[in-house]
Amino acid sequence: MDILAGLNAAQREAVQYIKGPLLILAGPGSGKTRVITHRIAYLVKTTGVSPRHIMAVTFTNKAAREMQQRLQKLLGSLSEQVWAGTFHAICARILRRDGKSLGLDTNFVIYDEEDQQSLVKQCLLDLDLDPRQYNPQKIRNAISQAKSQQITHDGLTARARSPWDDIVCRVYERYQEQLGQSNAADFDDLLMKVVQLFEKHPAALEKYRSRYLHLLVDEFQDTNLIQYKLIRLLGGKHRNVCVVGDPDQSIYSWRFADIRNILSFEKDFPDARVIVLEQNYRSTKNILGAASAIISANKKRKEKDLWTDNTEGTPVFLVKTYNEQEEAQFVANEILKLSGSDSIKPGDCVVMYRTNAQSRAVEEAFMRYGLKYKLVGGTRFYQRREIKDTIAYLRVIQNPFDNISLSRIIRIPGRGIGAKTLSDLTNWARENNLSLFTAVKAVNEGGGPGFGAKINTALAGFYRMLNDLIMEGQQLNLIKLIDTVLERSGYRETIRGEEDGEERWENIQELRTVAADYDDLPPGEGLAPFLEKVSLVADTDEIESREDTVTLITLHQAKGLEFPIVFIVGLEEGLLPHRRSMEEGGDELEEERRLCYVGVTRAERNVYLMHTVRRAIFGMSSESTPSRFLDDLPEHLVERKGMIPGEEQPGGNVRVRAKRWRDEDEGINIADLLAKKSGLPQPSAGLAEVNPGDRVRHAKFGDGQVIGVRVTGQDREVIVAFEDSGVKKLLLSMAPLEKI
DNA sequence: GCAAACATGATTTTT
């Protein structure tokens, strides 16, 4: 197979330029992944580089997996020798192997954000600081930010400028101490410690440098300082570093991604070749034009000239609806319409939004319309309480000094050990500089802070159970171990008795399925790799896409995906751009704009940019203003739908508004058919022509005059001033009203 | 120690 076949000139150049630093600026839909994988294949097949000498770094497991799969197709089994992984997975592996000199034992646990937060809270308590006064979340974030720049506790102390900084520093110090005692590393540590390792131990660095002679980095615009440092260290000698990214798609600065890394790259590698991939293979001309218009308004930006050979396509639809219910209803209606008349299926459609809360209205409408949907994100699998609990048990078995996991499971299920006991125990452990596990052991041996007989018995039972499980952990295969843990701890019984216990239990069974991959390993040896896997994986493998299922997703998560039909809802000031990014400086606003750009550039055929007149936020409905991003759309690329300016009437002329997207549709209205068939209330149906000023008669209240009409969800609320019964609010669909 | 009342504050979330 010819590796270069089907590549355009720029792509080909990027594939063939293999010696020395290379920066690829890849516009959306420009075949970026193709270039990376073909480049690797080219290195191996054409220039004879051993796949063992290639490392490819990604941000997500999904990206790593996809890369691996595509390499498999190009290279066959040779592809397995390429080290393709996420920053965190790669670093974790390096630390397991070589982290001893940094005080990390090979079986260290990896703390996720929730664990980090618990630890911060504990540290605050240890330091006699009130967690309500000093927000643990903010402190966690500050520590994470410091680590992302390789600023140690000492370094942070040196630059502390305010009382708040001092608090952060004190917590940071204790926090690191506690991580050490628990033989734990948080996500940031994985990176920071590898950099420390390489800086302190040149031999270790040399080992990896001489092994991985070709380095590729995907989504380079999302790297933070420490990640870039790592790349420089690993690639600094052979300088065969290829980074691929798009500054216009940088949307993770709040995770400390630093767009300046792209500039630094050109400074640190002055001889770097820069290749820009500008041809787009994904979208129509109109969509690309709209996207370019939006992103061009950013000031701090490298100009890129995207173009496409694709057709012009339909205009970008600019849709205005009254509120979020009608917005969602429009989406549902449109999807049904498209899938009736066009070659489009619901599975080709995606609804994107800025905040997760916005999915609600969409879900409700989809349920009414009988549309299947898949919500991406939400409460993620490994974040679920029952999953975290189960994993915490397993972690303690693997590493009893893991204080955070131990304090999680000691009270669950209830075994007569409560908050008070736990805090006494924790304090005693702290005073004696012991781990929680050792403290429990001490109580069992007649020491400890001195509890009553009842608590002593409870703790003794807990300690015995843990010991048994630790022992048996050595002798059981993973699945048997998990079953034993759930049974012996009483967790199974407890969880199944709870509300939605069955669902939770099924989730645990799902975890057990993941464990099946490690069940064939010899007794005792499956646990460690299993825990590694679940610590570094944010989600279960994606459910395969189905033809009949619409995807609901945040704009952030949509990066890297593509769909024929894209709906972006809530393009309103305060939502997109989000109000929190409007407060200060232009930088965050520019990022919001990039977010919008990412959304639009996901589309292949159609884009619907939607906004409302009123939207409920935190339960309170208020007027909304169309997003400033919409102002930048050139009129000739746009077609308006929904409420058309100039045609609306003050007071809310319901009929005209509803008509717009229902009656102009040629052909049958599938939604109506569906609704009738299923016997569900027909959305937005039965709209009587009622306007303020009309005289009406009510069966009970008598005659009156309509003084207002308001849209509420699917219905209209009519306010009528009755001659005899006073002012009443009535639902148009329910009230026995007739016009007189 | 635990359940129910109460207060609070609420983007985005690759690992």
Add this chain to the structure above:
DNA sequence: TCATGTTTGC
């Protein structure tokens, strides 16, 4: 509005 964490009463 609603989910989460904290206080309160048994």
